[in-house]
Amino acid sequence: MILNVAVPNEFSALRVITLASDAACAHRLASALSGLGVLPLANVESLDALQAWLEDSPVDVIVCEIRPECGDGLMLPSVLKARHESGKLAQFPGIFWMGETTLGTPGGAIDSARTFAHEKPGKPLWIKYMGGVAVSALESHARLARAAGIFVEIVREGGTLDLGDALRATVLTRVQPDPSLxxxxxxxxxxxxxxxxxxxxxxxxxxxxxxxxxxxxxxxxxxxxxxxxxxxxxxxxxxxxxxxxxxxxxxxxxxxxxxxxxxxxxxxxxxxxxxxxxxxxxxxxxxxxxxxxxxxxxxxxxxxxxxxxxxxxxxxxxxxxxxxxxxxxxxxxxxxxxxxxxxxxxxxxxxxxxxxxxxxxxxxxxxxxxxxxxxxxxxxxxxxxxxxxxxxxxxxxxxxxxxxxxxxxxxxxxxxxxxxxxxxxxxxxxxxxxxxxxxxxxxxxxxx
Missing domain, CATH: 3.20.20.450 (EAL domain)
Incomplete structure (x- = not known):
């Protein structure tokens, strides 16, 4: 686990951690956040490490990268929901899914429902992916998480404005400063x-x-x-x-x-x-x-x-x-x-x-x-x-x-x-x- 020291900025009241299993991924997430003046409190490398962190420290936002070889980000809403139902988590932290968006075809498989009168049979459709996962599938998964009361945002890699808006929305709705203030x-x-x-x-x-x-x-x-x-x-x-x-x-x-x-x-x-x-x-x-x-x-x-x-x-x-x-x-x-x-x-x-x-x-x-x-x-x-x-x-x-x-x-x-x-x-x-x-x-x- 890598610990950092927070620095004051417009998001300084936010308690942000990253979830990444390797140093390269953790660096990418930290760099995206640092562009907005946010220094994560820590990077945790697995869901088990995350749960151990949540035992001791409240968190406002968990930022993770969507990648084919790592499903922790997708499993995160389920883990948080289970902890909440067991009484171990009083308030859900927000989840930011980040990743690079690309266009591709669904493995060459052609769905007959995709063919219309004005299209040639067998013509593949381009699908938008984030980290190897279809964006529409991510949106569907995010809708289910939101229905369970978990704030989920899908943020494009390099989309500073999107990330800033997501952080700002979290500040407006979640952050609670010191009770004396x-x-x-x-x-x-x-x-x-x-x-x-x-x-x-x-x-x-x-x-x-x-x-x-x-x-x-x-x-x-x-x-x-x-x-x-x-x-x-x-x-x-x-x-x-x-x-x-x-x-x-x-x-x-x-x-x-x-x-x-x-x-x-x-x-x-x-x-x-x-x-x-x-x-x-x-x-x-x-x-x-x-x-x-x-x-x-x-x-x-x-x-x-x-x-x-x-x-x-x-x-x-x-x-x-x-x-x-x-x-x-x-x-x-x-x-x-x-x-x-x-x-x-x-x-x-x-x-x-x-x-x-x-x-x-x-x-x-x-x-x-x-x-x-x-x-x-x-x-x-x-x-x-x-x-x-x-x-x-x-x-x-x-x-x-x-x-x-x-x-x-x-x-x-x-x-x-x-x-x-x-x-x-x-x-x-x-x-x-x-x-x-x-x-x-x-x-x-x-x-x-």
Whole structure:
């Protein structure tokens, strides 16, 4: 075991160790961390050594490399879960899987489900690997770990920004300084700072990600998103911000802010004679606010905008225990002409139950399936099943999280007509979004 001495930096409160069976691997991990000013407390060489370390010392993050010859990183969630269930581990440390990403073919084996009408029989598909493991398989394994309450991040080797974001998210949610400095803990600061940000707008930005018709690349909608830049921690990931907002009961306030800016964007587009629906995320708790539908309708009427342009996207951030009340609220929203969309469809049994029991206009296929669509027939089968289900229920469908250009024609062949993601367009600041939409509209009009 190699012990190091920690040095003060923005991540100095994090207790980080690396898991590597050889010196070369340990050096690679330490170098990646040192680029961000992080010096691991130790490197442990095996899962047994790790468990011995955890007996004596709490850990916030375990960083390990994914490699074919070493399965310790993949087994790590199972080991932590077993220790937690036996009462030997009070809090799960976060897990960062790191590795070099490469492209390859699945050993020359051809899956008949990969062959489509526009492809030559036997044509292999390229698969993205990290350390010899298909990235889609890693994502699937990570989803299971997260469902068990273990924070897992897949970090590309050399991706300093990804590693920094992962460390920053851990700082915001996990680190607890010395009890004598309780008044300076992030938990105490977070409440004040989140409230301050939402009431003053300081550090908040509202961005818009276009949605496209995949075949023509015509913009047919957008999603409104919020970003928060913390004065000390920088960009706060949505996965950190939203739980804080919901815990503080500020979800309705945040929705109102995003709704306000969305209406301003709609009015700007209206002046350019452009009307596209824009989705705003809302938790079940927000949607069940008394007279929610009436208030929305009043705001749109005041702006002289048709209700059909505002789409309410139900998230699973906060569940509503009274399903009957949620059903009534969703029905009231739709009755006033607003569209209702279900976000992240397919991520859990809850989404299937909601779709079976409640009424929607649209559902969005979770990005984890979209990212695996080229590599795995199971992802393609799931998407094909969702497409058929959407047709049976007369629902519109949006594929989200499209990150690779090559997946777009494949998704279209599977029946997905609308999509969003980095391969199409990243979320844009308001002015950039307005310019982008108006320029495309002008080009389309000229071509017509």
């Amino acid at each position: 309780r008044k300076n803990t992030f938990d105490a600061l977070a409440e004040d700072e989140v409230i301050h940000a939402l009431t003053t707008g300081d550090g908040l930005r509202f961005v818009f990600q276009p949605q496209f018709e995949l075949l023509s690349r015509r913009i047919v909608g957008a999603e409104a998103l919020v970003r928060w830049k913390h004065p000390r921690f920088g960009e706060v990931p949505p996965s950190v911000l939203m739980p804080l907002v919901n815990r503080l009961g500020l979800d309705l306030l945040l929705f109102s802010l995003v709704e306000m800016w969305t209406i301003k964007v709609m009015l700007s587009l209206k002046r350019a004679n452009i009307q596209i629906p824009i989705a705003v995320n809302a938790s079940a708790k927000t949607i069940c606010t008394p007279n929610f539908a009436g208030r929305l309708a009043a705001r749109m009427r005041q702006a002289e905008l048709p209700n059909r342009l505002l789409k309410i996207e139900l998230t699973e951030d906060v569940s509503e225990p009274n399903e009957l009340y949620l059903s009534a609220s969703l029905t009231a929203i739709r009755a006033k002409g607003f569209q209702v969309s279900m976000d992240d469809f397919g991520t859990g049994a809850a989404t299937f139950a909601l779709l079976a029991n409640l009424s929607f206009d649209e559902m969005k296929i979770d990005g984890s399936f979209v990212r695996g669509v080229e590599q795995h027939s199971s992802s393609r089968n799931v998407i094909a099943g969702i497409v058929n289900w959407a047709r049976l229920l007369n629902l519109s469908l949006v594929a989200e999280g499209i990150e690779d250009e090559s997946t777009i024609p494949l998704l279209h062949r599977l029946g997905c007509r609308i999509g969003q993601g980095y391969a199409l367009a990243r979320p844009m600041e308001i002015d950039a979004f307005l310019n982008f939409v108006t320029q495309q509209n002008s080009a389309t009009t000229s071509a017509g």
